[in-house]
Amino acid sequence: MTYAVELEDVHVSLGGSHVLQGVSFRVPTGGVTALLGRNGVGKTTTLRAVMGLAPHTGTVRVLGHDTGGLAVHRVARLGVGYVPEDRDVFVGLTVAENLRLAERVEAPAYDDAFALFPDLAARLRQRAGSLSGGQQQMLAIARVLLNRWPLLVVDEPSKGLAPKLVGEVADALARVATTSTVLLVEQNLAVVRRLAERVVVLDHGRVVHEGPVADLDDADLARQLLGVAAAQ
Amino acid sequence: MTTFLSLTFAGLALGAVYFLAASGLSLIYGLMDILNFAHGMFMTLGAYAGWDLATHLPASTPSALTFALEVVAAVAGGAVAALLTEVVFIRPLYGKPLSQVLVTIGLDLAVVALLLGGFGANSLSLPVPLWFLEASHVGAVLLPNADFVALVAGVLVLVVLEWFLRRTRFGIVIRAGVENREMVSALGVDVGRAFTLVFVIGGAMAGLAGLLYTAVFTGDLLSPLQGDGLLIFAFIVVVIGGLGSIRGSAVAAVVVGLLQDYANYYGGQHAGFSEIGNLSTVLLLALVLEVRPRGLFGRAT
Numbered sequence: 001m002t003y004a005v006e007l008e009d010v011h012v013s014l015g016g017s018h019v020l021q022g023v024s025f026r027v028p029t030g031g032v033t034a035l036l037g038r039n040g041v042g043k044t045t046t047l048r049a050v051m052g053l054a055p056h057t058g059t060v061r062v063l064g065h066d067t068g069g070l071a072v073h074r075v076a077r078l079g080v081g082y083v084p085e086d087r088d089v090f091v092g093l094t095v096a097e098n099l100r101l102a103e104r105v106e107a108p109a110y111d112d113a114f115a116l117f118p119d120l121a122a123r124l125r126q127r128a129g130s131l132s133g134g135q136q137q138m139l140a141i142a143r144v145l146l147n148r149w150p151l152l153v154v155d156e157p158s159k160g161l162a163p164k165l166v167g168e169v170a171d172a173l174a175r176v177a178t179t180s181t182v183l184l185v186e187q188n189l190a191v192v193r194r195l196a197e198r199v200v201v202l203d204h205g206r207v208v209h210e211g212p213v214a215d216l217d218d219a220d221l222a223r224q225l226l227g228v229a230a231a232q
Numbered sequence: 233m234t235t236f237l238s239l240t241f242a243g244l245a246l247g248a249v250y251f252l253a254a255s256g257l258s259l260i261y262g263l264m265d266i267l268n269f270a271h272g273m274f275m276t277l278g279a280y281a282g283w284d285l286a287t288h289l290p291a292s293t294p295s296a297l298t299f300a301l302e303v304v305a306a307v308a309g310g311a312v313a314a315l316l317t318e319v320v321f322i323r324p325l326y327g328k329p330l331s332q333v334l335v336t337i338g339l340d341l342a343v344v345a346l347l348l349g350g351f352g353a354n355s356l357s358l359p360v361p362l363w364f365l366e367a368s369h370v371g372a373v374l375l376p377n378a379d380f381v382a383l384v385a386g387v388l389v390l391v392v393l394e395w396f397l398r399r400t401r402f403g404i405v406i407r408a409g410v411e412n413r414e415m416v417s418a419l420g421v422d423v424g425r426a427f428t429l430v431f432v433i434g435g436a437m438a439g440l441a442g443l444l445y446t447a448v449f450t451g452d453l454l455s456p457l458q459g460d461g462l463l464i465f466a467f468i469v470v471v472i473g474g475l476g477s478i479r480g481s482a483v484a485a486v487v488v489g490l491l492q493d494y495a496n497y498y499g500g501q502h503a504g505f506s507e508i509g510n511l512s513t514v515l516l517l518a519l520v521l522e523v524r525p526r527g528l529f530g531r532a533t
Contacts, residue, residue: 076420
């Protein structure tokens with residue numbers, strides 16, 4: 001089996017707090033792997049370590065390459081699209097400029113992006129700052145689709161979205177996952193159940209569970225790991 | 233009315249030079265969070281580069297071509313000084329703002345001392361075409377030709393810079409980097425190259441500002457300290473306009489230029505205070521900081 005992402009004994013300290021305390025797990029190539037856990041256990045920090053955005057010790061391999069010492073843009077150029085927790089679209093730029101900035105290949109796949117998010121095609125000249133939260137999330141995802149990269153790292157895509165939009169974003173990610181590996185952080189367990197094949201659960205900066213998504217069907221285990229009822 | 237129009241025109245010309253001095257400073261801070269105190273040195277070196285080139289030309293009455301060559305030398309001098317500063321001194325200090333401030337202040341002091349040692353404390357005379365010292369009638373108003381040059385240069389640079397920032401990929405990278413540098417990197421863009429480019433653009437404009445300031449406002453006299461004097465107003469313009477905003481710098485530069493000219497003249501005439509322009513500018517700065525701390529066009533932080 002090949003792996004799109006491999007972490008071995010990754011430690012991250014932020015502002016004196018030891019956030020990741022030896023995180024090790026592997027993300028198989030293809031499909032969606034969800035990284036779960038209560039608030040504040042280090043999920044976002046783990047994704048940032050994968051992207052090279054969080055200074056860390058230990059080994060991070062992305063698409064077979066050890067990212068030790070690589071600048072963030074070099075990690076991205078290995079073939080990683082990053083959708084951060086707060087979308088981080090460039091609010092002063094238009095939709096078209098946001099997309100143009102993300103182009104890294106000769107023939108960007110605008111057709112793919114607009115097929116998934118036709119609303120964006122009609123708003124190319126609109127400033128991203130004037131888009132709704134849902135539209136900004138679509139833009140954040142669309143801009144990493146342009147390069148048809150093999151790995152997408154997606155942090156809480158449903159956060160703050162109305163239920164209908166959560167469904168649309170999940171639909172889009174489901175289609176994306178047919179061609180790319182997706183490492184997903186998501187609090188909405190319905191979305192996780194729908195998209196993910198595998199789950200990795202963090203607690204107190206460590207991996208406490210790895211397995212198929214069906215493990216979440218065990219109500220006691222889900223409550224123990226995530227502090228939520230499995231039916232949620 | 234004629235006096236008012238003359239003052240307005242002179243204020244706009246001064247504003248144009250302030251804009252040239254401030255816009256690079258604003259971009260550098262907006263993108264890189266660097267308070268670049270060496271920017272005054274770029275202005276001074278630009279002016280000296282123009283002067284140095286003119287002294288190597290065959291002796292003759294300075295022509296428009298002479299001045300054009302001085303402009304090229306000033307732009308190149310400022311750009312090269314900025315490139316070397318970024319590559320040699322700033323790049324190893326990314327993420328260390330205090331060290332950056334100290335090193336840029338040190339650089340500025342060192343270059344001023346070197347210029348004083350090399351050229352002496354006496355002001356040098358920058359050769360400019362005779363036409364520069366004359367004035368032209370626009371209707372009933374007599375306007376100095378040199379002010380036209382400053383104004384045209386300021387407007388041209390504003391237009392080109394706006395085009396560059398809005399229409400080119402590098403421009404989009406720079407605007408996006410001013411908003412969120414980390415996210416630009418995460419999209420696979422080498423922000424370091426944009427940093428260098430912004431420094432070079434800022435240095436080129438500073439070099440032009442230094443030369444024009446000499447040619448238009450100092451009676452063609454060039455001194456090692458003039459860049460630092462101009463830098464103070466450039467910083468004021470940047471803060472009033474909003475860090476990282478070129479349009480903000482343009483508007484603030486015009487406001488500061490006009491205010492200084494009006495205050496100097498009317499303050500001297502009616503209130504008995506001459507040279508009150510500088511005080512007015514600082515009061516405006518205080519007012520803007522009180523009412524709108526992020527400046528006229530600055531982004532919320």
